[in-house]
Amino acid sequence: MCGIIFEMDNKICDEVNFKYALESQHHRGPDGSNYKVLQSGKVIIGNNRLAIIDKSGGSQPITSSDGQVVITFNGEIFNSRDLRNGLEKAGMKFNSSHSDTEVILQMYLKFGIKFIEQINGMFAIIIVDLKTQHTFVIRDRFGMKPIYFKINGSRYVFASDLRAIKILSKNNEICQDSVAEFMGLGFITSPNTVYQNIISLQAACYMDIDMISGKSTINNWWTPPVDEFGDINFEESVNLVRKEFTSAISRWTTSDYPIALSLSGGVDSSSVLIACLEAKIEVNPFFMGFKGFSLSRWDESSVVKGFTEVFGINYNNIEMTPQDLVLNLNNIVSHLEQPYGGGIPSWKIFLEMKKFGYRVALNGTGGDELFGNYNRATDLPSNVFDDIESFKLNYLNKFYKIYPYEINDLLMDNTSERYIDKLFHKAQRYQDLEIEKRSALFDMETQLTDEFLIMIDKLSMMNSIEARTPFLDHIFFEQIHRIPNRVKNIEGSYKLLLKTAFGDSLPTFLKQAPKKGFSLPLSIWFRGELRELLISKILDEEFIECFHLNKVIIAQTLDQFLAGDNSRVLFIWRLFMLSFWLRSVHLNQSFEKQ
Structure with missing residues (x-):
């Protein structure tokens, strides 16, 4: 398990700043940090390592014997032993005793990007192929390991943590649509992040970057099977x-x-x-x-x-x-x-x-x-995924507590409708399934x-x-x-x-x-030991002004909750965590150093 980071530019990258970004991910890999400078300083690839497999022989980034392919990897490959046995039978040589990172490298050398279809595990992988002048950034099937990126022209930065992206880039403004989605769901769905121009690579996708033209494509490489066993009992x-x-x-x-x-x-x-x-x-x-x-x-x-x-x-x-x-x-x-x-x-x-x-x-x-x-599908209307109003009220509001009317009043605009449109579009996949x-x-x-x-x-x-x-x-x-x-x-x-x-x-x-x-136990704690902290956080003037929130709605909802109404406890919790995030992360100048 590791933290990974990558930067590519059409001019020489700032190596000092890159090292600073790499250090910001130290918690992801306390056993060692390394990086390689490529393409005369126009590409840097780095790794923070948490040694789990092959502690002595699994340092990263690693390079192919001809120096043409460099890889850094976050995660674990759980069928690496079987894959390695097959590669060794095919005549491929290994330098480590049982590093799964080296298995990934050798699999790429033998099969190209198609190798990802054969690996079983959780991973985010960056592969720089200097021979073909392509870089591949890959995320596992379910999104167990995150990878974020920001593109500015032909400049690309990738990292396991947002804090590293922020160190390597400027002008990271809050995305109000993401704030609306957070208040509705309690989290932000990929590819969006809380920042306007920082993107989360979605699960089961890989990006292919042409290092010459600076252009890139994102490809989906796995989908869950939709065919069923016909006669299984x-x-x-x-x-x-x-x-x-x-x-x-x-x-x-x-x-x-x-x-x-x-x-x-x-x-x-x-x-x-x-x-x-x-x-x-x-x-x-x-x-x-x-x-x-x-x-x-x-x-x-x-x-x-x-x-x-x-x-x-x-x-x-x-x-x-x-x-x-x-x-x-x-x-x-x-x-x-x-x-x-x-x-x-x-x-x-x-x-x-x-x-x-x-x-x-x-x-x-x-x-x-x-x-x-x-058991969410029990008693759902038949049109719940085909009619946006039914989807909003009978699915999202039922299972995610999106508070559609309260959030429109809180944000004093219709940004909540945009994230609901996005989710409804996502729900249109697999239309032929039950x-x-x-x-x-x-x-x-x-x-x-x-x-x-x-x-x-x-x-x-x-x-x-x-x-x-x-x-x-x-x-x-x-x-x-x-x-x-x-x-x-x-x-x-x-x-x-x-x-x-x-x-x-x-x-x-x-x-x-x-x-x-x-x-x-939020309802107990927020009316007890955490009551004063809750009040101070969600009625904070700077918090309300930053997100252009309706203070009257907040005060009314808070009063109802403190009086015993639990129907909006998640609404209160999300406000509390949003206020905490503003102070602890967005307005905290030392955040990236933590």
Whole structure:
């Protein structure tokens, strides 16, 4: 796991400034920073390394033996051993013992850009081919590893973090459309970012840059399979899930270091733990709860305690308090880099893992989208993806709490309509599929990538930890995605297929436990210990003026919330986090140094 960075210009790049940008990503790779100057100073490519695989032989950037191809890479390739065996049989030589970065290089030399179709993992890759004068920038299938860029004429800058882009470029103005989208969703969907001219390369895409002309194209290189198994039954599907997930776990636990696990009271992370136990793969679970009777709605301690007792395993129990949030929120927000209004308890988990010396951590992200998608398709109108008003009210507002009318009043314009148009256009993909698949694919390409995975990446790398999501092993995903919904969601039971696949091992009380999610007890804390902080942040005059917000709407909504109305708690949380972002990131002159 690493931070990567690239700059190309038609004049000599500022090497001192590049080193400054590289250093800003130190948290992503504390084990070493290196860069290479190419094309007489007109191209620089760099890397911050967090050593997980082949600590002694995996330094980056690396160069082909003829000096014509240079690569830097963030992530892990979990089938690199198999790929390397095939390359060695074909006569290709390796300098490292088991570096997956060198496997990527050799795969590119043999297969060209088509090599990406053969790799299994999470990655952002930059390849500079001096022979063909093309640069390729690649993002993995699900967007587990971010890569941002800014183009100004023939000048290109890419980096894992926005802070590095900001160091290498000027005039980074806030995008008001993105602010509207954030207030509606709690996150910003790619390719947009909070800045007008900084772009997020979308999942499963690669950019091809012609280094001579300075022109570029963006190409989609993978889409989820839409064909289904024709005659598979429930029992066969259960066996397929168990077999393929066990294989995925085997691949995604490749590491030269011990492995931790983020454990909740849900089926997904519990299934990851069971699969590891059955494969005799040692993992150390970490669980976070909230102490106090009033917080029992958010706490899953009893479920986790009972589950681990069944298996006779120990786990690290962590408690989060409002004081933890107050003391660390500035640092959390600065590492998230963009306004973020989702759940952030994972930060505390990764911090504790780091204290115990862990560098690798598994989690259960992706299981919901693959096994039932929260039952969101149940009782949806048949036209929900074909009529924009139905889409806005019956899908976005129902599942994302977009507060369409309140946000128009808050922003005093119609910018919220533009992001809804963008999302509606995205929802038009896969028009021929049944509503369950359309719902799952839409959420996978928006919420999974741009809320959950980006949060996991930012908060894990904040603590120099590599977070892995084995449910998103693409071989496993493609197999399970092809199971028809009539089998996957039989009788409308949520995650019945996954629960049955591990039914012999999952305790009954866990299978029947209600899903609580992994969120903060905001309504309790904001009326208690965090009340004064909340008021000071969302009524801050500079905050209101910067975003041209309607102060009357904010005051009214705040009063209603403090009086006990929870219907707009997410609206309040998003305002709070937007105000915090303004101070911690946008107006903070030392942000890039953190």
